[in-house]
Amino acid sequence: WARMEYKVSSFEQRLISEIEFRLERSPVEESDDDVQHDEDSTGQGVVPFFDSKLKHYKVFEGMPVTFSCKVIGDPKPKIYWFKDGKQISKRSEHYRISRDADGTCNLHTAAASLDDDGNYTVMAGNPEGRVSCTGRMMVQAVNQRGRSQRSAPGHVRRPRSRSRDSGDENENIQERHFRPHFLQAPGDLIVQEGKLCRMDCKVSGLPTPDLIWQLNGQTIRPDSAHKMLVRENGVHSLVIEPVSSRDAGIYTCIASNRAGQNSFNLELIVAAKEIHKAPSFIEKLQNTAVAEGNPVRLECRVSAVPSPKIFWKKENESFTRNTDRISMHQDNCGYLCMIIQPAMKEDAGWYTVSAKNDAGIVSSTARLDVHTQWQQPNTPKPKKVRPSTSRYAALTERGLDVKAAFFPDSSPLQPGGLVESDDL
Numbered sequence: 001w002a003r004m005e006y007k008v009s010s011f012e013q014r015l016i017s018e019i020e021f022r023l024e025r026s027p028v029e030e031s032d033d034d035v036q037h038d039e040d041s042t043g044q045g046v047v048p049f050f051d052s053k054l055k056h057y058k059v060f061e062g063m064p065v066t067f068s069c070k071v072i073g074d075p076k077p078k079i080y081w082f083k084d085g086k087q088i089s090k091r092s093e094h095y096r097i098s099r100d101a102d103g104t105c106n107l108h109t110a111a112a113s114l115d116d117d118g119n120y121t122v123m124a125g126n127p128e129g130r131v132s133c134t135g136r137m138m139v140q141a142v143n144q145r146g147r148s149q150r151s152a153p154g155h156v157r158r159p160r161s162r163s164r165d166s167g168d169e170n171e172n173i174q175e176r177h178f179r180p181h182f183l184q185a186p187g188d189l190i191v192q193e194g195k196l197c198r199m200d201c202k203v204s205g206l207p208t209p210d211l212i213w214q215l216n217g218q219t220i221r222p223d224s225a226h227k228m229l230v231r232e233n234g235v236h237s238l239v240i241e242p243v244s245s246r247d248a249g250i251y252t253c254i255a256s257n258r259a260g261q262n263s264f265n266l267e268l269i270v271a272a273k274e275i276h277k278a279p280s281f282i283e284k285l286q287n288t289a290v291a292e293g294n295p296v297r298l299e300c301r302v303s304a305v306p307s308p309k310i311f312w313k314k315e316n317e318s319f320t321r322n323t324d325r326i327s328m329h330q331d332n333c334g335y336l337c338m339i340i341q342p343a344m345k346e347d348a349g350w351y352t353v354s355a356k357n358d359a360g361i362v363s364s365t366a367r368l369d370v371h372t373q374w375q376q377p378n379t380p381k382p383k384k385v386r387p388s389t390s391r392y393a394a395l396t397e398r399g400l401d402v403k404a405a406f407f408p409d410s411s412p413l414q415p416g417g418l419v420e421s422d423d424l
Contacts, residue, residue: 004058008136011183011202016119019085020132023123028080029087035078047131048073048124051103054135059112060142066108067120067135077124079105084118112139114179114260141177141259179260180205184235185253188266193273196241199266201253202234209255209262213238216249245270278360279304282334285353285366291373295341298351300364302334308355312338315349343370 008016051070059065071077081088081097088095088107094116096108105122117139123132184202191197203209213220213228220226220238229237240247248270254263283301290296302308312319312328319338322328330336336355340347348370354363 005055006058006138008056009183012136015183016121016134016136019082019119019121020123020134023082023085023121024130024132028123028125029089035076045126045128046072046074047129048077048126049131050124050133053133054120054122056136056138058138058140060140061114062111062142064108064110065112065116065137066106067122067137068104068106069122069133070102070104071122071124071131072103073124073126073128075126077126080123080125081107082121082123083116085121112137114139114141117179117181138178138181141179176206177257177259178204178206180209180255180257180262182253182255182262182264185264186266188269190269190271191243192271193245194242196239197243197247197268198240199238199251199253201236201264203236203255203262205255205257205259205262207257209257211236211253211255214252214254215247217252243268243270245272275305276357276359277303277305279308279355279357279362281355281362281364284364285351287367287369289369289371290343292345292370293342293373295339296343296347296368297337297339298353298366298368299335299337300353302336302355302362304334304355304357304359306357307332308357310336311354311356312351313354314347314351340368343368345370345372 048071051072052068054067054069057065057067071079079097079099081095088097090097094109096106096110098106098108100106105124107120107122109116116137119134119136121132121134123130125131181204182201183204184200186199186201189197189199199213201211203211211228220228222228225240225242225244227239229239231237236253238251238253248268250265250267252263252265254261256262279302281300281302283299285298285300288296288298310328310330319326319328325340325342325344327339328337329339336353338351338353348368350365350367352363352365354361356362
């Protein structure tokens with residue numbers, strides 16, 4: 001089974017694209033000593049591009065591997081190599097990095113090891129921009145017994161484990177081992193206390209890898225709140241329900257088989273449980289009567305967490321905004337009121353205020369009666385106001401001064417203004 005090219009899955013291709021996107025925007029260690037660039041683009045150059053790209057290979061451990069590509073750009077690009085997103089040093093003894101005069105760039109290892117399994121990215125950069133491409137190397141372990149038995153004259157050993165990677169019938173067959181490789185892994189998670197948390201991953205490898213999950217280095221044992229599942233499509237899941245504050249921390253998933261092991265980490269942050277309290281009335285609307293031409297206020301007080309949305313309506317007609325005569329107000333302490341000034345005969349009727357949040361909805365209804373004001377002919381009497389300890393009852397000769405009611409130290413409110421006060 002010599003070095004063989006293959007195609008990566010669409011999911012692996014997405015992972016590769018994410019690695020390249022991040023690398024092209026990250027700082028890097030210095031590259032080739034013989035290439036120097038000015039800091040700024042002149043606008044006259046050519047952004048680097050690949051005349052030929054890296055390929056994907058499957059190899060046996062111990063075999064030599066060379067990744068090659070051809071890069072063109074002006075000025076001559078600097079070249080950087082990475083394995084699984086980590087930059088490969090120019091001084092590496094395991095990998096030999098070279099570059100030909102025609103722009104061909106090579107990364108060579110004389111003997112692939114199981115640790116070489118991974119994604120290899122080459123990035124080319126000059127002042128005009130950066131470009132990258134990635135090749136995947138899958139390294140298969142060699143079974144020692146398979147080698148010795150196969151060397152016997154005329155004997156071809158049948159594989160004990162089947163694999164989708166099986167090669168040509170004429171090929172010398174040996175038992176195949178692939179170290180685990182995560183094709184899918186979750187990122188960091190934020191989950192609210194009491195909710196469900198699911199961590200999904202997909203892993204390849206031969207023999208089929210065993211998985212263990214750890215929280216802060218301690219192996220997680222299945223219990224009523226923690227379950228490990230494996231679906232038919234090969235996706236492994238850790239399901240936590242309900243999530244508690246004790247579940248917060250660093251999770252590690254370790255996949256292992258005879259060829260080696262692989263792992264990934266993620267952090268689970270458990271958000272505090274949000275307290276929800278359905279709205280309820282501390283004080284309901286009261287039936288009210290008013291003389292025509294006088295101001296009137298319909299008021300109540302509500303309690304809710306989080307703060308509710310407020311809706312007013314008269315019989316089947318909703319109030320959506322303030323007008324010159326009718327205005328709706330609320331403060332941060334649950335006080336609600338509708339002010340009508342001056343009241344008119346057509347204002348009489350049933351009024352409903354509703355308070356709604358995620359936890360529920362509550363309504364209060366009261367009747368407003370408007371009667372004709374009796375006056376003696378030609379001797380208009382000044383309006384008399386019953387003394388009140390409430391600072392909301394700021395009645396004046398001209399009616400209810402809303403601004404004075406809500407802000408005693410300020411000037412009268414212009415018609416149509418909406419008042420909101422934090423200290424009501």
